[in-house]
Amino acid sequence: MFTASPIPPTDARHLAVEGAGVVFATRKGPFTALRDISLTIARGEFVSLIGHSGCGKSTLLNLVAGLLKPSSGVLLLGNREIREPGPDRAVVFQSHSLLPWMSCFDNVHLAVESVFGGSEKRAALKARTEAALALVGLAHAAHKRPAEISGGMKQRVGIARALAMEPKMLLLDEPFGALDALTRARLQDELMRIVAATGTTVLMVTHDVDEAVLLSDRIVMMTNGPAATIGEVLDVRLPRPRDRLDMAHDARYLECREAVLQFLYRKQAHVETEAA
Ligand SMILES: Nc1ncnc2c1ncn2[C@@H]1O[C@H](COP(=O)(O)OP(=O)(O)O)[C@@H](O)[C@H]1O
């Protein structure tokens, strides 16, 4: 008899990217940024996109966000075609996009209102906002404005705002790229805890190998552009919760790290120069 229940097909194909390509119209003519991108992400999975600068990571994330339309192929979330941005896909960029004249509370509340304002009472909206700020450990800073808090705290507000929308997918484009190493490590740990607590499905762009291995269930490695595509996909079979100090001497962790480094610095070592 079977004891393990198989993943329902809709959950295994929570996100499906099918043969997607992107061609930009430029002054020098058409520029193929991405070609033949096919990728499925299961519900609750944490997937990282890694590749050299300019290979098309943000372009792929923007396709999923609906900020950009594919020139070919199709993208589906929960079996519905992605045609435009929507509250079911919350995006956090490297530089925060908080409204400077609003408090942290109001920044999060604005998003909560836009998603749930039509169906829920004011007290429920307030509770959602407070819960999201508490989730990222910022309940105490709710009344502060972006200019009054650190860069790490601003990114945490951005994550709180994204999660408060209860998105089907959380999209992160180098969310910790502008932070110092210690703050980055703290936020990575916090993100792992939040994702474990909420079961959120995540697609994260990074060029930090350790960040990718520590956080991901799978690492999608992209070839260099132009016409970049998926080169290899690495399964990161490390048990959770993951502790960064334990990982530092875990053989499986080091193997994954080595595989990504090999891909980036041997197989994809050649990067087109600007002059070419
Ligand atoms: N709107 C655009 N028009 C023309 N070219 C673009 C546009 N957006 C991105 N590109 C080009 O597409 C490639 C991939 O860019 P991007 O996705 O930002 O890379 P990454 O995020 O991996 O650094 C780059 O060569 C970039 O110059």
Ligand SMILES: [Mg+2]
């Ligand atoms: Mg980018």
